[in-house]
Amino acid sequence: xxxxxxxxxxxxxxxxxxxxxxxxxxxxxxxxxxxxxxxxxxxxxxxxxxxxxxxxxxxxxxxxxxxxxxxxxxxxxxxxxxxxxxxxxxxxxxxxxxxxxxxxxxxxxxx
Amino acid sequence: xxxxxxxxxxxxxxxxxxxxxxxxxxxxxxxxxxxxxxxxxxxxxxxxxxxxxxxxxxxxxxxxxxxxxxxxxxxxxxxxxxxxxxxxxxxxxxxxxxxxxxxxxxxxxxxxxxx
Numbered sequence: 001x002x003x004x005x006x007x008x009x010x011x012x013x014x015x016x017x018x019x020x021x022x023x024x025x026x027x028x029x030x031x032x033x034x035x036x037x038x039x040x041x042x043x044x045x046x047x048x049x050x051x052x053x054x055x056x057x058x059x060x061x062x063x064x065x066x067x068x069x070x071x072x073x074x075x076x077x078x079x080x081x082x083x084x085x086x087x088x089x090x091x092x093x094x095x096x097x098x099x100x101x102x103x104x105x106x107x108x109x110x111x
Numbered sequence: 112x113x114x115x116x117x118x119x120x121x122x123x124x125x126x127x128x129x130x131x132x133x134x135x136x137x138x139x140x141x142x143x144x145x146x147x148x149x150x151x152x153x154x155x156x157x158x159x160x161x162x163x164x165x166x167x168x169x170x171x172x173x174x175x176x177x178x179x180x181x182x183x184x185x186x187x188x189x190x191x192x193x194x195x196x197x198x199x200x201x202x203x204x205x206x207x208x209x210x211x212x213x214x215x216x217x218x219x220x221x222x223x224x225x226x
Contacts, residue, residue: 033214042113042201042217043154088154092213097167099144099215101154 004091004102011108018076020105022089025070034063034074035088037104043088046074076107084109114138115204115218123224129190132221136183136204142166143185144205144215145177149198160185189223197225 005023012018024032030051035043049056049063049072056063062075076083086104114137124130136143145157147170156169160179171177174192179185189196199222203215 031213035217042115042219043203044113045214045216048214097142097159097161098169099156101146101156103153 004089004100006087006089006102006105008103009106009108011110012079013110014079014081016079018074018079018083018107018109020074020076020087020089020107022072022074022102023070024072024089024091024100026091026093026100031092032063032065032072033090033092033099034061035090035101037086037088039085046087079107079109081109081111083107113216113218115202115216117200117202117218117221119221120219121222121224123226124192125226126192126194128192128225129188130192130223132187132189132200132202132223134185134187134202134204134218136185136202137216140204140206140216141183142205142207143179143183144203145171145185145187146201146203147198148201148220149195154201157187192225194225197223199223 033048034046037043047058060077064073086106088104090101092099116135118133142161144159147155157171158177159167163179174190177187199220201220202218205213205215207213
């Protein structure tokens with residue numbers, strides 16, 4: 001199948017770390033992306049990782065990739081109320097034109 | 112601001128009507144993607160164009176069509192509209208689809224409401 005799966009909701013307290021999980025299906029060389037969608041807005045690219053990498057860090061964001069389990073996670077350190085949004089993971093097989101998006105995880109940050 | 116523009120921002124119309132949504136990609140990007148986002152179906156890929164040619168097709172209904180013009184802007188035409196077509200329609204653009212680390216940049220979307 002071509003499903004990218006995510007849990008629908010996550011709630012964390014301000015200052016805690018958030019971990020948003022995603023599983024993908026493609027077994028060939030793949031780019032995996034994280035996008036953020038704030039209310040009423042489009043999707044904003046946060047970061048991406050290639051499937052031959054295990055980890056990528058960018059300021060408060062850490063992406064971890066478990067290739068064996070086809071599991072991708074996005075960790076947000078010191079979560080702030082401004083991080084409240086829907087987070088989408090997406091996969092794109094290198095050399096193809098097709099992107100597959102997950103259902104999105106709605107992150108709610110409690111003050 | 113992603114550099115991708117979409118018009119109109121909001122559109123309200125009646126069942127059976129036809130509408131056209133417009134997208135201008137980021138400067139230099141050759142490829143345009145269209146997506147539909149509804150509450151119950153998440154983000155669905157509709158269709159992709161590269162330099163004026165259709166390159167990939169997703170879950171696009173036969174009532175829907177799209178094209179990309181020589182100046183690289185794209186239009187999505189939705190006809191015989193039904194209540195279920197109410198959704199957010201996003202356009203995204205990218206520079207080198209199919210190449211390594213090609214990333215898509217999304218426009219702000221057009222919210223279509225069919226009454």
